[in-house]
Amino acid sequence: MTGKVYLVGAGPGDPALITLRGQQCLAAADLVLYDALAHPDLLALAPNSAERTYVGKRAGRASERQAAINARMVEAAQAGKVVVRLKGGDPFLFGRGSEEAEVLAAEGIPFEVVPGVPSPLAATSYAGISLTHRTYASSVAYLTATESAEKDRTQHDWTKLATATQTLVIFMGMRKLDSLMRLLMDHGRDPTTPVAVVQWASLPTQRTVVATVETIAEQAQGLGLPSLIIVGEVVRLRETLRWFDRRPLFGRTVLVTRAQHQASVLADCIRGFGGQPRVAPTIVLSPPEDRAPLENAARSVGSYDWVLFTSRNAVDAFVEALYTTDGDARRFGSARICAIGAKTSDALRSHGLRADLVPEKGHAEGVLASLTPRLDAGSSVLLPRAEKAREVVPTTLRSLGHRVDVVTAYRNLPPDEAGRRAVREGLAASDAVTFTSSSTVRHLCEIAGVDALQNKLLASIGPATSATLREFGLPVTVETPVPTVEALVAALATHYGEAE
Numbered sequence: 001m002t003g004k005v006y007l008v009g010a011g012p013g014d015p016a017l018i019t020l021r022g023q024q025c026l027a028a029a030d031l032v033l034y035d036a037l038a039h040p041d042l043l044a045l046a047p048n049s050a051e052r053t054y055v056g057k058r059a060g061r062a063s064e065r066q067a068a069i070n071a072r073m074v075e076a077a078q079a080g081k082v083v084v085r086l087k088g089g090d091p092f093l094f095g096r097g098s099e100e101a102e103v104l105a106a107e108g109i110p111f112e113v114v115p116g117v118p119s120p121l122a123a124t125s126y127a128g129i130s131l132t133h134r135t136y137a138s139s140v141a142y143l144t145a146t147e148s149a150e151k152d153r154t155q156h157d158w159t160k161l162a163t164a165t166q167t168l169v170i171f172m173g174m175r176k177l178d179s180l181m182r183l184l185m186d187h188g189r190d191p192t193t194p195v196a197v198v199q200w201a202s203l204p205t206q207r208t209v210v211a212t213v214e215t216i217a218e219q220a221q222g223l224g225l226p227s228l229i230i231v232g233e234v235v236r237l238r239e240t241l242r243w244f245d246r247r248p249l250f251g252r253t254v255l256v257t258r259a260q261h262q263a264s265v266l267a268d269c270i271r272g273f274g275g276q277p278r279v280a281p282t283i284v285l286s287p288p289e290d291r292a293p294l295e296n297a298a299r300s301v302g303s304y305d306w307v308l309f310t311s312r313n314a315v316d317a318f319v320e321a322l323y324t325t326d327g328d329a330r331r332f333g334s335a336r337i338c339a340i341g342a343k344t345s346d347a348l349r350s351h352g353l354r355a356d357l358v359p360e361k362g363h364a365e366g367v368l369a370s371l372t373p374r375l376d377a378g379s380s381v382l383l384p385r386a387e388k389a390r391e392v393v394p395t396t397l398r399s400l401g402h403r404v405d406v407v408t409a410y411r412n413l414p415p416d417e418a419g420r421r422a423v424r425e426g427l428a429a430s431d432a433v434t435f436t437s438s439s440t441v442r443h444l445c446e447i448a449g450v451d452a453l454q455n456k457l458l459a460s461i462g463p464a465t466s467a468t469l470r471e472f473g474l475p476v477t478v479e480t481p482v483p484t485v486e487a488l489v490a491a492l493a494t495h496y497g498e499a500e
Contacts, residue, residue: 009116
């Protein structure tokens with residue numbers, strides 16, 4: 001049974017710019033063939049069972065590589081697979097997507113073309129330049145400086161093209177920037193016409209250089225590939241319209257140390273402030289070595305007066321134990337629930353449970369101040385939590401005459417050797433490090449060494465995490481008053497914004 005091929009535009013770089021249809025296609029994929037300009041985060045949208053194959057082109061071997069890509073698409077589709085050909089930008093705008101579609105049509109393979117945000121729209125928008133403007137430009141031309149190797153000569157008529165439109169966008173022209181600008185001047189373009197070169201459009205690594213037709217080749221020497229060249233009076237709009245590279249975390253690389261399955265929210269927040277997240281988890285969540293105590297607690301949860309959840313991970317692990325032991329939320333009975341933090345409360349709601357108490361302050365002392373007055377004499381409290389955690393809450397409650405049963409809901413383990421290597425590389429490339437728990441602090445110090453953190457900006461999610469950093473002799477530059485990742489990134493952005 002024949003499958004289907006989706007030629008999907010990945011957009012210009014920022015993974016958030018993928019279209020909804022593109023996401024749907026990736027979610028159904030058996031095979032993803034992706035280019036170098038497709039953001040790696042997009043690969044996570046495909047099912048875990050999907051095969052992911054890099055098919056980026058190499059200089060000097062474009063025709064052979066393209067033939068191999070075509071053959072792979074046809075072979076996989078004929079085997080009944082759903083294939084996503086993930087291409088940077090838009091498939092039909094200098095992306096060879098039309099050539100791939102021609103091959104599929106010739107072979108009788110069903111296909112669909114999913115447009116992507118084209119790079120010139122992104123490069124100009126993110127650089128603060130409008131391709132058209134009522135005052136400056138009412139016409140635009142796109143051209144590539146790298147034409148097919150099979151052509152005997154260029155098809156560009158520079159006598160017309162140099163001045164035909166008010167805005168000119170040149171793809172793949174960095175290697176020929178000097179000669180391209182000379183061609184424009186030789187054929188009538190004013191040497192003082194503004195020019196912008198935008199590299200890595202829409203990403204936190206974006207760089208923009210503005211000069212003139214006469215001077216841009218010299219001014220943009222530090223830029224490489226991929227870059228786009230914009231020629232025209234609209235470039236003058238940049239100083240008024242630029243927004244992307246004025247965000248507080250722009251140009252900053254921030255290490256995300258939390259567990260992989262929780263990293264995406266923090267990474268998205270960093271991107272939202274213009275930063276480059278570098279995800280390198282220092283902890284791997286694992287079930288307890290002995291699940292019996294947790295499952296016994298799940299069976300008898302209704303016998304406790306209070307159940308105290310310290311994190312979303314604890315909630316998820318406990319609810320899983322409920323289901324494993326053939327139970328559900330009804331087992332809680334009259335037991336009341338205390339949740340530390342809004343995210344923990346939200347996790348409970350997602351499982352049909354509502355917290356009776358959410359302390360205003362998420363650290364141990366704040367929890368005790370809120371919970372203790374609500375306990376009757378000799379109350380029983382169940383505390384499912386990480387294997388290693390602070391003992392302040394259970395010790396204090398026991399000293400007040402209450403019974404506290406602590407059970408391990410999950411373990412925070414260090415990553416394997418490949419993961420440890422990724423952490424060290426990520427730390428070396430980062431300007432700042434975010435810590436969302438004491439476990440992330442301990443593991444990062446063990447993996448990379450305390451000295452490797454000395455010159456980094458360290459951002460902590462709360463007092464307990466900050467205390468652990470100080471135990472290692474490390475300064476805390478940023479600490480959020482609210483224990484959420486959103487507040488953590490906002491505090492980091494405020495710090496950098498005030499430092500400008």
